[in-house]
Amino acid sequence: MASADILSRNDIIDLITAYAGSERVPPKFKIITDTSDFYRVDYNDVVLLADTAFWVKRCEKEGRFGIDEQPKYWVRRAIDLQTGATKILKLVFHEKFDTKIGDIVIKCFRSPKKEARLLDLVAGHDQFMHGTWTLDSAGNIIRILDFIYxxxxxxxxxxxxxxxxxxxxxxxxxxxxxxxxxxxxxxxxxxxxxxxxxxxxxxxxxxxxxxxxxxxxxxxxxxxxxxxxxxxxxxxxxxxxxxxxxxxxxxxxxxxxxxxxxxxxxxxxxxxxxxxxxxxxxxxxxxxxxxxxxxxxxxxxxxxxxxxxxxxxxxxxxxxxxxxxxxxxxxx
Amino acid sequence: MSAQNFSDIGRRDSERHLLAAVDESENSRRAVLYLADFFGDYRDVFITLLSIVAEPSEDYFATEGERAEWLSDKRTTMDKKLAEYREILLGAGFTPTQIDVRLVIRPCTSIADAILEEQDKLRCCIVAVGRRGLSHNAEFILGSTSSKILHHAKHCAVLVVE
The missing domain is CATH 1.10.510.10 (Transferase(Phosphotransferase) domain 1)
Structure with missing residues (x-):
């Protein structure tokens, strides 16, 4: 059953109200079940995955290649509206690129499949971040990571x-x-x-x-x-x-x-x-x-x-x- | 063991069976040229031109279609390259019956291990490879196939062509 069939817009508004108070319910927000175009996922939107609603907040950032604070639009901080826990949603972003180390070039690529596999492998291992993964309505592998302070x-x-x-x-x-x-x-x-x-x-x-x-x-x-x-x-x-x-x-x-x-x-x-x-x-x-x-x-x-x-x-x-x-x- | 026919292995035992492990690189071509030049006149030498293509992990491909396309492209490229190497040997005096061509596309963590597996299976007495001449840094991060073959080969001689 699709998530949208489980939680209606009113259900989601109730969840946001319960979590943050009625004054913080955004006047407009999208309910997203297909995250293929991650640029569509805006601040305050709700991503529905399986039977869980995630209230999307800011992009995570990363310093790389000497440029600090590069926004990663496919990595979003979000509130699990059922539990109130802060999570990191990693949406699917396939990327292939060359990394140069001195005189050599390494072919690198980003793989949601790999990270999902590793999350299963390291569940319970203290020295790794933890999380789960699920498929959105379009079959994208979404990783739901526990936020580490x-x-x-x-x-x-x-x-x-x-x-x-x-x-x-x-x-x-x-x-x-x-x-x-x-x-x-x-x-x-x-x-x-x-x-x-x-x-x-x-x-x-x-x-x-x-x-x-x-x-x-x-x-x-x-x-x-x-x-x-x-x-x-x-x-x-x-x-x-x-x-x-x-x-x-x-x-x-x-x-x-x-x-x-x-x-x-x-x-x-x-x-x-x-x-x-x-x-x-x-x-x-x-x-x-x-x-x-x-x-x-x-x-x-x-x-x-x-x-x-x-x-x-x-x-x-x-x-x-x-x-x-x-x-x-x-x-x- | 793959479905490839190994029925003539017994015959090859009485011959000098070389395994030339090659890829698309210029150093592989140099190795083939060297073997052609050195062994072209020998009628009791048999060469297997072997190319091991390491299939990237499933992570590398976004879709199954992309993976199939990659494999098909790779097979076409290597078939062409192996045909070219075969021509070099024929041009140097080898007869068609002295040459076998073998392309193996498989997941593998180490090309060197895969080559040595083939050597063991085919009972070759010499493994010949080209050497890329990696920088120090590259040898550390990428590792060297020829070095690993040199260190780990058993029951055969190793010929590294610079």
Whole structure:
């Protein structure tokens, strides 16, 4: 039975009234069951999916390619009018594009089908966003995500510690523990033959309520080469370098502010993909244990071997965590 | 095992059976030219020209029609390319009975593993591949098929043509 047969316009007005009060019932709004044209879905419209009415609010935004706050018109914040819970509705948007990393081009694509499959897979796994999916009246796969209140990994880092030494000795050990949990979560996906597809530091949110770090946004996929998980591992490496360095250590900044350090760097010390970022952070922060730095060097221009699996990386990170505890006196 | 006829495998056991794993790239063409030049005069050499096409996951296609079109286009392109490689071998002195052509379109996580599976199945004594000459960065993110074959091949020699 179509949703519109279940809930009439008056039913929906009653639901909005019950949720927000009669004064907030919009004078005009559309009831949408086919979301194929997501630009048609406006603020205050109601999307009916199965037997549930979602009162649509603003578009979600995302910073990307150096442009902050790009609106994602297919990702809408919405109120589940039956429960009052805030949800994220992800409408269908098929997109294929090339991502350039250094000298290579990766064919990427957005897949609602993949994200729906992963939502089923990670239901109950703490380190991922959760949600359900359903089909709209036109057969589009709509993902209904639980809203996570909290900030992204990169937003949190700036506030930790007075300087790098303070950060590394007092905050980093715990962050490394969290990071390992996040890598184990990616291993969970890989073990099930799935990729995250878009591993970035702003795709990790610290869930304010539950105080756990969670991966979000896994509707991306990429055409892999011989190494199915290489791109995911590349993302994990970049996050680790960012984490250990308390942000990216840029050669440009070193050149202008710490010339002797800049002069000590060789090409092999730089990030394998981003030649303006330092990967060999032991040269910048000598108290970083060698075992941790060795993990970083897997993502450097000088790397002779690469991680092929998260297992390999996790094994090295376990050793690094022990050595970080020795240096800092903190286990987490 | 696929429906392809492997009845003459026994015969090939007594021959020098090469597996040339190729794709559309220029380095594959170079590998075929090398084999043609090197083995063109040998009557006891048998070459299987193999192309493994990794079928993208279902996620890649918005519709089943799009998927069918992709597969059809890919098959047409590779059939043409394999015919071209076959002509190169024939031009170098191979006889038609010395050449087999095999196109496999399948989901696979690793092309190298799929090639080695074929090598094992066909009992080839040499696997020949071209090498793309990937940058360091690309080898990390994409992985190298020729490197993986070099490291994982068993019971055969590996010929990597630069």
């Amino acid at each position: 909290g900030r992204t990994f990169d937003q949190l880092l700036d506030e930790l510690g007075n300087d790098h030494h303070d950060y590394f000795h007092n905050h980093f050990p715990k962050l490394l523990t969290h990071y390992r949990e996040l890598v184990r979560a990616i291993k969970f996906l890989h073990d099930h033959g799935e990729k995250h597809g878009d591993i970035r530091r702003d795709h990790i949110i610290l869930d304010r309520e539950r105080q756990i770090y969670r991966w979000i946004d896994f509707d991306y996929n990429y055409m892999h080469g011989e190494s199915m998980f290489g791109f995911d591992l590349h993302g994990l490496g970049n996050i680790l370098i960012f984490l250990v360095g308390r942000g990216d250590i840029l050669t440009h900044d070193l050149y202008h502010q710490q010339r002797p350090l800049f002069d000590s760097l060789w090409g092999e010390d730089l990030n394998i993909s981003y030649k303006n970022r330092v990967a060999n952070l032991e040269k910048i922060f000598p108290y970083i244990p060698a075992s941790l730095n060795r993990v970083l060097l897997h993502f450097s221009q000088g790397a002779k071997i690469f991680y092929e699996t998260t297992d390999q990386m996790l094994a090295d990170l376990a050793i690094a965590q022990d050595d970080v505890a020795t240096v800092t006196g903190r286990t987490s």
